[in-house]
Amino acid sequence: MVLGDERLGYKIIVGENRIDIKVCFDDKVYNASKWTPDPIVTTIPTLFTETITQVAISSILFLLLKPLNQPRVVSEMLAGILVGPSFLGLYPELSSKFFPVISATMLENVTSFGIIYYMFLVGLEMNLTPMLKIDKKTMMNAMMGMILPLAVGLGSYFLIIPPLEPGQAVLPKLRSAFVWAIALSATNLPDLTGILADLKLMRTNIGRTAVASSYVTDITTWFFLAILISISSQGHVLRMGISTLILVLFSAFLARPMLSWIIAKTSKGQDYKETHVQYVLFGVLISAFITDALGLGSIMGAFLFGFSLPSGQLASLITERIGKVMSWVMVPLYCLVNGTKSNVPTMIPKGRSIKHVILFMAFAWAAKVVSIFFVCLKPNMRRPREVFSLGVLMNSKGILALIAINVGRDLHLVDMEASTVMVVTILVMMMSVPPIIKYVYRPQGLMMRHKIRTIQSTGSESTFRILTCIHSKHEVQGITSLLQMSNPTALSKISAIGVHLVELTDHSSAAMLIMHDTCRTKGNHQQSTEAKSNPVIEAMEEFGRENNGFISVECMTAISRYTTMHVDVCNIAEDKRAAFIILPFHEQGNGKDEPEDIDTHSIRNMNMQVLSNAPCTVGLLVDYGLGKLNNGMNSIIMLFIGGPDDREALTYAWRMVWGPNIHLTVVRFLPGDGAVDPIPLDNPDESEGILNLLESNERQKELDNEFIHEFKHKMADNKSVRYLEEVANSGDETLATLRNVMEKNDYNLCIVGKGNKRITAVESGLSDLIEYQELGAIGDAMVTSEFSKTTSVLVIQHYNTTQQKLKARGGNRVLESRVLGSRVF
Missing domain, CATH: 3.40.50.620 (HUPs)
Incomplete structure (x- = not known):
């Protein structure tokens, strides 16, 4: 089969298996003297044009879809499909100017390099500590919730491939079906937490359960990907399987302690420098090279290296340095490459119809919902509406599902039509989550108002509950000094709820901060591991230990966009029955250290919203060095x-x-x-x-x-x-x-x-x-x-x-x- 346009100087030849693809260029147009003589003059400007176009279109789509609470990955996937053969490719003259075929190799190589570091960041935010603190019940629910989607993925795959001919082997098709089973069972944690934060459901029981379950399914999905790569190696299944098992065990139990020891010796108790970041980024390339040489793929090595690196100040510094570039540039480019490989108008396979595609999408959407119903709908456990909402939330896909599909493409397991149907299905599932949750799930606890809570209504022999909001570490001393001056006594103790307010970003680090909060060790006597990586939480917990007699401190992290952060503050105050909320003023006095780089305009707007909607008394603290x-x-x-x-x-x-x-x-x-x-x-x-x-x-x-x-x-x-x-x-x-x-x-x-x-x-x-x-x-x-x-x-x-x-x-x-x-x- 020949695709393309001879007027543009190339032909795309697709093999009979619908997997092998060859691009042939016309010598009259692309001869030896004209084939990329100078990359700086030809390929690099084209790459810049493609990047700007993709980012611009995805940003516009994100603004248009924002009222529907759609995550950014939806707009990026849509933009990739629109600029690919599905839409822009229908106009060859226009497509050749912005996205010429000759630049495909450079675009894919740059994207592959960027996705290595993106997967390193994903692995960096995942470690065994939070997973070990997830209760067994949630762990079992998450694992059982993956079994039915795996089975549905294996079975429904045969709806979107041509009917098997008599005598045709089923085993190769089962490996292909396993690709879709992995993508269907995955739940992308960063996109899930973004949806929960936008809908203000992170602090609900459903939100906490969904985040914990997603954390388990993400790690399990990587395990399945390793199995897929191992069983797809021709003639080397045993060697690949042993290599994969050794690498995973080495990363989890040996590499992490070794890296912790090396980092401790190198830093010697001092702050980390830029050279430490350079060493780590160089280590990512080495790890990616090793796993690629073993046949496991470069992204597997990057993920395992990030998984092995201990969380802490160094991890936060690395995320700060490269996180935004990965989220704002590399992820859109990855969605662009994915879109160029998807042709929606021609996605219906031979011998199938649109009915088969719709049925396939229906099975895919219902798989998680039905599996969650089987696991969670028990007597006196959850209401059907909550179980349905939890199942819909677990349909939050994203980059992880796209990676599984692209791994199947690279292993020649998935053909053009099937991969396109998979991508469109993932997109439909993602787009359906926010509107359904917004309509179906309305937590009653957030809508109820308790009795009036003020400082005057707090009795002389009752606990004085104070909610303190903190944006950065330099605000902690003023807040803690004010708490000490509030006269805690044996009869009227002070219960302080320290909330670290963090702006929600598009990278997974924000999501993992919430996971750290969900899995936080309770009590004031023991410092949690996650607190060590958060100076604000660490300072508040230290204050709680120093004043353990009459002041108790409970710390948490609230992640939200500044436009809706006041909702989180008010909901936490209502949930904790606080009588007093202390907010730091957006501008600090000259008695403070130099403030950190924070958005003072957004903080001021948030303060004004809290003042207008708070369920209790509010205090606005302008700190000129209180306590110093x-x-x-x-x-x-x-x-x-x-x-x-x-x-x-x-x-x-x-x-x-x-x-x-x-x-x-x-x-x-x-x-x-x-x-x-x-x-x-x-x-x-x-x-x-x-x-x-x-x-x-x-x-x-x-x-x-x-x-x-x-x-x-x-x-x-x-x-x-x-x-x-x-x-x-x-x-x-x-x-x-x-x-x-x-x-x-x-x-x-x-x-x-x-x-x-x-x-x-x-x-x-x-x-x-x-x-x-x-x-x-x-x-x-x-x-x-x-x-x-x-x-x-x-x-x-x-x-x-x-x-x-x-x-x-x-x-x-x-x-x-x-x-x-x-x-x-």
């Missing part, structure tokens, strides 16, 4: 103007003052005789008119007076507390008074309320000067003015001000009266 400036005594100032936020802020300061070495100054700002409250003209809520807002403001003043009266009464004999009242008729006078107060003493921490919907002459005119709306008028003045560059600022927002109105308008009075009646610290 104290000499045994912490001096705190609380600025009180009025409203629910200020009462909540004073409650927190009230709790602190009972702790050791704490000195508290409370400054209340009162309007003078000539002060006039401003009239709200800035469009209040539709359901709350101006008159109702003014009436609510008067009720808030009454509550303020009651709260301050009780505070003064309880603190009358406490020499660590000083109470001041200052009079101001306008915002300018307030700022002048505040400057004088701050210049008289050095304070470690200033606590203020955000002051949502507050109407008072004390702040009149300040709204036009606010730079950071999330800090409120007074908090913004403290941060942006030259009052003090050594005083950290904590801006507190009460829960009631972040949500829609709760029940009747008298609810706030009833709640706070009940809380005030039992206030004892």
